Structures are given as structure tokens and as C-alpha cells.
Amino acid sequence: MTPDIVIVGGGLVGCSAALHLARAGRRPLLLEVGRIGAAASGVNFGGVRVQGRALFELPLALRSRAIWDNLVDIVGTDCEYRRSGHLRLAKTPADLDAVAAYAEKVRPAGLDLEVIDGAEIRRRHPAFNATLAGATWSAGDGQANPRLAGPAFARAARAAGAEIRDNAKVVAIEPVAAGFAVATADGQRVTVPQVINSAGAWAPDLAASLGDAAPGRAIYPNMVVTEPLPPLISCSLGTYGNGVYLRQVERGNVVFGMGRGRLAAPDRAVPSAETSLAAMAEAAWLLPRLAHAHVIRTWTGIEGELADGQPVIGPSPRHQGLFHAFGLSGHGFQLAPAIGAVLAELATAGSSPTPLDGFSITRFTAG
Amino acid sequence: MTGQFVRLAETERPEIGFTLDGMKLTALAGDTVLTAVLMQRRAVRRSEFGDGPRAGFCLMGACQDCWIGDVDGRRFRACSTLVTDGMALVTLP
Amino acid sequence: MTAVIIVGAGPAGMAAALTLVEAGLRPIVVDEAQRAGGQIFRRPPPGFTRPPAALYGADAAAATRLHLAFDALGDRIDYRPQTLVWAVEPDAVHLQGPQGRVRLDRGPLLLATGATDRLLPVDGWTKPGVFSLGGSQVALKAQGVAIGRRVAFCGTGPLLYLVAYQYAKAGAEVAAVLDTSAFGDGIRALPLLAADPAKLARGIYYLGWLRAHGVPVHHGVRPLTVHGESVTGLTWRDAGRRLNETRCDALALGFGLRSETQLADLAGVPFRFDPIRRQYLPDIDQDGRAPAGAVYLAGDGAAVRGAAAAETAGRLAALALAADLGRPVDTAARDALRGRMARFERFARGLDAAFPFPVDLLDTATDDTLLCRCEAVTVGTMRHAVGELGAEDVNRAKAFVRPGMGRCQGRMCGLATSELHARLRGLPPDQAGRLRGQAPVKPVPLA
Numbered sequence: 001m002t003p004d005i006v007i008v009g010g011g012l013v014g015c016s017a018a019l020h021l022a023r024a025g026r027r028p029l030l031l032e033v034g035r036i037g038a039a040a041s042g043v044n045f046g047g048v049r050v051q052g053r054a055l056f057e058l059p060l061a062l063r064s065r066a067i068w069d070n071l072v073d074i075v076g077t078d079c080e081y082r083r084s085g086h087l088r089l090a091k092t093p094a095d096l097d098a099v100a101a102y103a104e105k106v107r108p109a110g111l112d113l114e115v116i117d118g119a120e121i122r123r124r125h126p127a128f129n130a131t132l133a134g135a136t137w138s139a140g141d142g143q144a145n146p147r148l149a150g151p152a153f154a155r156a157a158r159a160a161g162a163e164i165r166d167n168a169k170v171v172a173i174e175p176v177a178a179g180f181a182v183a184t185a186d187g188q189r190v191t192v193p194q195v196i197n198s199a200g201a202w203a204p205d206l207a208a209s210l211g212d213a214a215p216g217r218a219i220y221p222n223m224v225v226t227e228p229l230p231p232l233i234s235c236s237l238g239t240y241g242n243g244v245y246l247r248q249v250e251r252g253n254v255v256f257g258m259g260r261g262r263l264a265a266p267d268r269a270v271p272s273a274e275t276s277l278a279a280m281a282e283a284a285w286l287l288p289r290l291a292h293a294h295v296i297r298t299w300t301g302i303e304g305e306l307a308d309g310q311p312v313i314g315p316s317p318r319h320q321g322l323f324h325a326f327g328l329s330g331h332g333f334q335l336a337p338a339i340g341a342v343l344a345e346l347a348t349a350g351s352s353p354t355p356l357d358g359f360s361i362t363r364f365t366a367g
Numbered sequence: 368m369t370g371q372f373v374r375l376a377e378t379e380r381p382e383i384g385f386t387l388d389g390m391k392l393t394a395l396a397g398d399t400v401l402t403a404v405l406m407q408r409r410a411v412r413r414s415e416f417g418d419g420p421r422a423g424f425c426l427m428g429a430c431q432d433c434w435i436g437d438v439d440g441r442r443f444r445a446c447s448t449l450v451t452d453g454m455a456l457v458t459l460p
Numbered sequence: 461m462t463a464v465i466i467v468g469a470g471p472a473g474m475a476a477a478l479t480l481v482e483a484g485l486r487p488i489v490v491d492e493a494q495r496a497g498g499q500i501f502r503r504p505p506p507g508f509t510r511p512p513a514a515l516y517g518a519d520a521a522a523a524t525r526l527h528l529a530f531d532a533l534g535d536r537i538d539y540r541p542q543t544l545v546w547a548v549e550p551d552a553v554h555l556q557g558p559q560g561r562v563r564l565d566r567g568p569l570l571l572a573t574g575a576t577d578r579l580l581p582v583d584g585w586t587k588p589g590v591f592s593l594g595g596s597q598v599a600l601k602a603q604g605v606a607i608g609r610r611v612a613f614c615g616t617g618p619l620l621y622l623v624a625y626q627y628a629k630a631g632a633e634v635a636a637v638l639d640t641s642a643f644g645d646g647i648r649a650l651p652l653l654a655a656d657p658a659k660l661a662r663g664i665y666y667l668g669w670l671r672a673h674g675v676p677v678h679h680g681v682r683p684l685t686v687h688g689e690s691v692t693g694l695t696w697r698d699a700g701r702r703l704n705e706t707r708c709d710a711l712a713l714g715f716g717l718r719s720e721t722q723l724a725d726l727a728g729v730p731f732r733f734d735p736i737r738r739q740y741l742p743d744i745d746q747d748g749r750a751p752a753g754a755v756y757l758a759g760d761g762a763a764v765r766g767a768a769a770a771e772t773a774g775r776l777a778a779l780a781l782a783a784d785l786g787r788p789v790d791t792a793a794r795d796a797l798r799g800r801m802a803r804f805e806r807f808a809r810g811l812d813a814a815f816p817f818p819v820d821l822l823d824t825a826t827d828d829t830l831l832c833r834c835e836a837v838t839v840g841t842m843r844h845a846v847g848e849l850g851a852e853d854v855n856r857a858k859a860f861v862r863p864g865m866g867r868c869q870g871r872m873c874g875l876a877t878s879e880l881h882a883r884l885r886g887l888p889p890d891q892a893g894r895l896r897g898q899a900p901v902k903p904v905p906l907a
Contacts, residue, residue: 035852035856038856038859042859147859147860148860151849151850151860155849155850166852226906227434227866227867227903228415228416229460230460251415251416251835252415264550264728270549271898271899272549273546273547273549273552273554273563273899274563276899277561280906280907281906281907283906284906284907289440290906290907291440291905291906291907292436292440292441292442292905292906292907293442293905293906294434294442294867294903294904294905294906295900295903295904295905295906296866296867296869296900296903297865297869297898297899297900298898298899298900299898371588371589371607371608371690371709371710372599372603372605372606372607372608373605373606373608373609373632374604374605375600375604375605375606375630375631375632376510376514376600376604376630377504377508377509377510377603377604378604379509380507380508381507396507397504397505397506397507397508397603398603399602399603402599402603402605405605406605409588409589409690410588410690414586414836415836416835416836417836418586418830418836419586419587419689420587420588420689420690421586421588421833422588422589422591422690423591423595424586424590424591424592424595424833424872425576425577425591425592425594425595425871425872426591426592426594426595426596426598426599427499427576427594427595427598428492428902429576429720429868429871429872430576430592430833430868430871430872431834431866431867431868431902431903432586432833432834432867432868432872434867441905442905446595447492447493449494449505
């Protein structure tokens with residue numbers, strides 16, 4: 001079968017795009033340099049959260065929420081997704097004012113958040129640090145197992161007719177009359193009318209090679225997990241500012257993150273012990289009962305972040321048939337399923353019903 | 368209650384007292400927590416995932432299958448911690 | 461200059477410390493145990509009275525010599541017992557011990573992390589009363605206890621006979637010795653085993669002693685199921701495929717030893733597959749030197765060869781380290797040590813031939829058999845991960861269904877998981893890859 005569109009990058013975005021394209025009758029070929037869903041998509045926190053996002057992200061995030069809520073119907077497995085709710089904690093009264101103001105701001109966009117004061121936090125969550133000023137509660141948010149999501153979308157995409165190749169490194173994309181000639185490291189070459197660049201931390205270089213600039217860098221979110229513990233907290237949570245984010249999976253392990261790991265070798269990031277210790281202290285502050293629990297593992301991975309901390313999603317201003325979706329900047333796991341759906345619409349219909357204002361790559365070059 | 372372990376040697380050590388889930392028990396000075404518990408019982412914990420009791424396995428701090436707690440909420444590996452007089456142990460979780 | 465850090469105080473670590481002090485250095489020696497000795501020369505807690513001959517048998521002289529020499533080092537080393545190295549980073553080594561958490565600047569690193577039992581899952585092997593073979597020996601040596609009243613020994617390797625012999629001598633009832641290796645395996649390995657005639661003779665002696673004292677010894681055994689909520693017995697097939705049951709209240713299980721390599725992994729040492737030991741091992745030169753990063757490995761943590769080889773390797777690696785620091789090294793002594801290592805390696809290969817890892821057990825294991833003890837992952841779940849989910853290697857299987865993801869980080873199940881993965885795909889075991897080490901290499905408390 002001759003592909004009619006190449007997707008570079010088999011993270012959750014690329015796999016979702018492959019699934020939606022295949023179901024729309026297209027013939028996608030997905031090329032992944034390593035293993036499917038094993039980079040940023042597979043090593044992130046697993047938060048599936050709408051609250052806290054920029055206003056212009058909300059239509060896309062709410063569309064993604066609908067996919068997460070129907071994951072079993074869409075990909076045949078739940079990827080351990082639970083609509084557990086999400087708390088955004090405020091440590092100080094000023095932080096509480098900020099999260100409460102955010103709740104007001106996003107209500108017209110369809111995101112319902114409940115503002116909770118410190119007394120209510122203590123009533124609902126007696127295990128939390130008693131000095132918290134409050135929180136906003138998002139009942140429709142949740143959490144999922146990131147290690148399962150990318151591969152599940154890839155399996156569904158394959159079943160729908162997509163061709164998915166891992167260990168396939170794209171070495172060059174050359175604009176030609178018929179579209180793009182895509183060359184892989186094993187010497188193969190395929191020409192297709194359309195290309196999707198969803199290559200994660202490696203995407204900005206690919207975009208730049210085609211003249212589309214988006215200033216980015218790699219980040220290495222530092223993750224920590226405890227041994228399995230009795231139920232302590234059923235929802236996912238984050239802290240206003242850059243504090244700890246934490247959830248307890250159904251098996252009992254408490255997963256949390258804060259700060260960054262580091263690069264040990266080209267394309268290989270490792271957690272930082274110092275960062276892990278700081279995150280452990282913060283988690284123990286937040287949930288004093290965790291103090292005696294044991295950490296059994298830390299990890300990180302490579303994610304792409306853009307200069308303004310927001311993704312690029314949309315067509316290339318320079319090449320007809322080229323679409324970018326990258327720079328998810330550490331908050332892309334929730335968005336990724338809908339980004340794939342939107343990319344499929346852009347590639348087949350030329351537009352998407354989901355507003356993408358704010359995601360255009362031209363924001364880095366215009367003006 | 369019959370324990371899992373059987374003493375074959377080194378039985379002349381002084382006796383010490385500890386509690387396990389509130390029950391008063393005795394051990395010998397120099398016993399590991401695992402020895403102290405398995406002299407009285409056949410298990411130290413239950414698997415978190417519902418597959419039954421566990422009693423440690425490797426006795427050298429590698430398998431992590433003998434974690435036990437105390438009344439202060441601390442957790443330690445029974446095989447690599449010596450029991451001390453007055454220790455108040457609780458099985459996890 | 462940043463201090464040399466030795467991790468582990470078994471025969472390799474102790475010998476390395478002695479050698480480095482002789483070379484004029486003052487290494488930091490970090491060890492998890494309360495007293496130096498490692499597992500093989502492990503010393504009981506204070507107040508125990510059995511003499512070395514009772515604890516270490518034929519190795520008593522070597523054990524005592526190393527213990528005394530190491531203890532005599534005093535403050536010529538910076539000794540940190542009861543301390544775990546939980547992370548190694550490019551510029552730092554992180555400790556957890558009586559002083560809490562300590563960060564050391566990373567100087568030259570000599571890893572002597574030893575070995576643990578090499579295991580395969582047997583239906584019911586997580587039940588109370590089943591202990592690793594090495595653990596069963598530790599119970600007797602370090603605590604003076606037997607793991608049960610009536611103990612069966614199942615698995616393979618020289619330790620199987622030694623521990624059964626030690627149990628019987630100490631007064632325990634040995635229900636049976638059930639060796640998965642065929643008698644012919646041992647015969648065929650004799651030319652290699654002749655590299656250490658004394659050791660070979662001891663092995664034959666233990667077997668003869670057990671037989672003479674009425675202990676049933678069977679070869680070519682395939683264990684099937686451990687019975688009881690706590691152990692009440694083991695069913696197994698004999699070499700003729702006949703079904704047998706051994707009644708017992710404890711089972712010692714072990715199929716040889718495997719190297720502890722997590723810290724080498726964190727230190728950035730490259731690995732290569734050792735087809736004899738069926739394990740990815742640190743890729744080091746003949747003296748134990750890693751290609752980069754000032755990392756040296758010695759003892760069973762580099763490759764399993766036993767205590768005497770570990771002591772030799774500890775000296776050799778320490779000499780390499782000292783030479784790399786510009787210290788004068790007695791090259792004649794070094795060459796003699798290299799010669800000894802070659803003989804140890806020959807004997808180790810003989811043991812591997814005499815006591816092969818019976819990985820075919822994985823083919824017949826029931827779906828319900830637990831593979832990963834920590835995460836309670838069954839063999840059936842692993843088959844699903846490879847078959848239906850398409851897990852391409854062990855790390856993918858871990859990502860999908862969690863074998864090796866628990867507290868022990870695959871120490872107990874990692875090799876079996878790799879072997880199972882490879883067999884399900886019809887590939888040699890190196891094709892399954894290896895589980896990556898991750899900090900903390902053992903659990904550390906949050907606060």
C-alpha cells in the first residue's frame with residue numbers, strides 16, 4: 001500500500017494522528033526513531049488535566065477530554081485512565097486568589113472549577129498539610145498510564161490500516177514537486193503529498209531544516225515513585241507555581257514530579273538525585289504520612305519545550321502539505337489525543353472545527 | 368503458633384522482648400527482625416496485590432520481600448535490621 | 461584528589477581496600493552490612509560464638525585472614541558500614557546510612573557489589589517457607605537458624621550441595637536435594653572443573669556425604685508446584701518424567717548466582733552479553749577497568765567466579781586503579797594475579813557447564829505462576845505482553861505489564877523475564893535486552 005501521508009514521530013500525538021487519518025480513509029505511514037510512545041509520551045507524569053491551561057488551549061483540551069472519557073470505544077483499552085478529578089493546590093492566600101481568579105476566567109469557556117478554601121481542603125483531605133490556603137477542584141480531570149497510551153493508539157491505528165514502523169530514523173525531508181521525499185536511515189525513500197512533524201524534542205530541528213523556525217529546547221521532567229501504599233489520595237494534584245504534582249495509582253504507588261533531570265549523553269536523560277530529594281521533601285511536606293514511605297524508582301525523559309511554553313500546532317506557513325505539532329512543553333499528554341484528531345482534519349479537510357489560534361508557528365516569526 | 372525458622376545453634380544469647388501487632392513476644396539478642404518474627408510465625412507480610420502471605424526470600428537485602436513497620440510508622444527490611452529490646456513491630460500496611 | 465570509593469566489603473571489596481592502602485591511598489569503603497565480609501564471608505552479629513570453621517568450612521582460613529586484615533586497616537580507610545549507595549551520578553555518589561543522606565564527590569569508583577541467587581519462577585515460589593538458596597545459607601551462617609524443620613533443596617549449582625550438607629551437619633532434616641542438572645552435565649564438565657582440583661574434590665565429597673547419610677539426591681529434576689499456604693511439599697518430575705512429591709515445610713531454591721550490576725549501570729559502564737552466564741555484564745578489561753569514567757569492577761558483581769576469584773579480582777582492580785592514578789605497581793605481582801584469574805574463569809565455565817540454567821522451566825510454567833514477586837506479574841501476563849501487546853524487549857514488557865518495576869528492580873525476576881521474553885520470540889536471550897538500573901537502586905525513605 002502506498003502511503004499518502006508520512007507522520008514523523010510515534011509519540012501519542014503521532015499515533016493519534018495515524019489512528020484518525022486511517023479511520024478517515026487515508027494511508028498514513030508513521031516513522032518512529034525509537035520505540036512507539038517511549039519518549040515524552042511514555043515517561044511523563046500521566047496527568048490528564050484541563051485546569052491550569054491557557055485560555056486558548058481550552059477548546060482543544062476539552063475535546064481531548066472527550067476522547068479520554070471514551071478511550072475504550074476509541075482504542076479498545078482504557079490505558080488505566082481514571083476520571084479521578086484534579087486539585088490545583090494553593091499554598092498561600094495570594095496563590096488561592098490566583099487560582100480562584102483563573103476559575104472565574106475559564107468558566108465561560110466551559111471549564112467548571114470549584115474553589116475550595118483551606119478549611120474545606122482539611123475536611124476533604126485530612127492527610128494533606130494543614131497549612132494549605134485552598135485549591136481549585138476540577139472534577140472532570142483525571143490520570144492515565146502514559147506507558148500504555150502511545151502503544152494502544154498505535155495498535156488501534158494499525159488495526160485501522162496505518163503502517164507504523166519503529167526504529168526508523170528520518171534523515172531528510174526534501175520538498176519535491178509531488179510533495180515531500182522522506183528518507184530514512186536504512187536507505188529507504190518515500191514520496192508523499194503531506195507530512196506531519198510530530199517528532200517531539202527532535203521536531204524543531206526537523207522544522208528548521210524546512211525553514212520553519214520555532215525556538216525550542218529539551219527538558220527532562222524528573223519523576224519519582226514510591227512503593228505501593230494503602231489508599232491515600234484518589235485524585236491527581238498539582239501545586240500552583242512550579243511545585244510538586246502528585247497522584248496515587250490504583251495499585252498504590254504514589255507518583256510525583258517536580259523540577260528537572262539532566263542529559264547524560266546525547267538523547268539520553270537521567271534523573272537528578274538532588275532534584276529527586278527536593279521533590280521527596282516537598283511531597284512529604286504536602287502529605288506528611290508519606291514521610292516514612294520508600295521511593296523505589298526515579299526516571300526522566302526528553303520532552304520538547306518552546307520559548308513561550310506553548311505548543312506549535314498547525315500548517316507550515318512555508319510548505320503546502322506540511323503540518324507541525326510539537327513543543328508540548330511538559331503539558332502535552334492530555335492534549336495529544338485531540339491534537340492527532342485535529343491534524344487528521346487539517347490534512348484531509350484543510351481545517352478543523354477546533355480553534356487553533358495561539359498555536360501557530362508564525363507567532364515566532366511574525367512582527 | 369509454630370514458627371517457620373528453627374534454631375540449630377547460637378541459642379545461649381540473652382533473651383529480649385518485642386511486640387508484633389501488639390502481641391508480646393521474645394527473641395534473642397542478635398536476631399534479625401525476620402528471624403524474630405519467623406521463629407513465631409510463618410509470614411511477615413501480605414502481598415499488596417492479593418496473592419497471599421510472604422515471608423521474605425533472599426535474606427540479604429535484595430528481594431525487598433520482607434518489609435515490616437513499627438508503631439512510629441517507620442518501615443524497614445526485616446532481614447537486614449536487628450531486633451532490639453522493646454521494639455514494637457506492626458505488619459504492613 | 462577526590463577520594464577513591466569502594467562499594468561493597470565482601471572478598472573483592474576487602475581485598476581492594478587492602479591493596480589501595482598498600483599503594484598509599486585512603487579509600488572510602490561503603491558497605492550495606494553491619495560488618496565487613498560480604499555474603500560469602502558474612503559475620504554473625506556480636507554475641508554469636510561459633511568459630512570460623514563452623515561458619516565458612518573449607519574457606520575458614522581465607523575468611524579469617526581477610527576479616528582480620530580488613531579490621532586492622534582502622535582509620536587508614538574511611539569505612540561506612542550499614543550504608544547504601546543509592547545513586548551514582550557523573551559527579552556524585554549518594555549514600556543513605558546512619559548519618560542520613562550524604563553526597564560524596566565522585567572520585568574513582570571501585571564496584572564490588574557481589575551477587576545474589578539466580579532464579580526461575582516455580583509455581584508457588586512466593587509462598588512462606590520458600591527461600592532463596594543463598595538466603596537459606598545466610599539463615600544458618602548469620603543467625604544459626606534453619607529455614608524450616610524439614611528442608612528440601614531444589615535448583616542447581618555447587619551451592620545446592622554445600623548448603624544441604626551444611627544444614628544436615630548442623631542438625632536439620634534435609635528432605636531431598638533436587639538438582640535440575642543431569643548427572644551427565646557434571647561428567648562432561650570435568651575437564652574444565654579440573655582447573656581447581658581441591659574445589660572439585662570438595663563438591664564430590666558433599667555429594668558423597670549426603671548420599672552416605674541417606675539424603676535423597678536426584679538429578680535432572682523439573683520442579684512443578686510448591687504446595688500449601690505455607691510450604692507443605694513440592695511436586696517435581698524426575699529425569700524419567702515420573703511425578704514425585706517431596707514433603708517438606710521449607711524449600712531452598714536457587715539456580716546459580718547472578719551479578720549485581722545496577723550501580724555499574726548508573727555509573728555509565730557499557731554492558732555486553734556473557735553467553736556463559738546468560739547475563740549482560742559490565743564490559744571491562746582483564747583487570748576490571750571500565751572503558752571510561754574511572755570505574756573499576758571486581759568480584760561476583762563483575763562476573764560470578766566465587767570468593768577466591770573475588771579476592772584476586774579485588775587486588776587486580778585496585779592495582780589497575782592505583783596505576784591509573786600514577787602509583788607504581790608491581791607488574792610481576794599483577795601478572796601472577798592475572799594468571800590466577802584465568803584459572804578461576806576456566807573453573808567458572810566448568811561450573812556453568814556442570815550446572816546449566818534450566819530455562820526450559822519457563823516453557824512449561826503455568827500462566828498463573830508468578831514471575832515478578834514485587835509486582836505480582838504472572839508468566840501468563842508476560843506471555844500476553846509479548847504476544848498480544850508486542851513488547852519488543854524486556855524494558856517494553858516492563859513498561860506494559862510491570863515485571864521488574866517493583867521494589868527489587870528485577871533482581872529476582874529480571875533474568876527469568878529476559879529468558880522468557882526471548883523464548884517467546886524464539887530468539888537467543890541477549891535479544892531481549894536488559895532491564896535498566898534506576899536510582900534509587902534499593903528503596904530509600906522519602907524523608
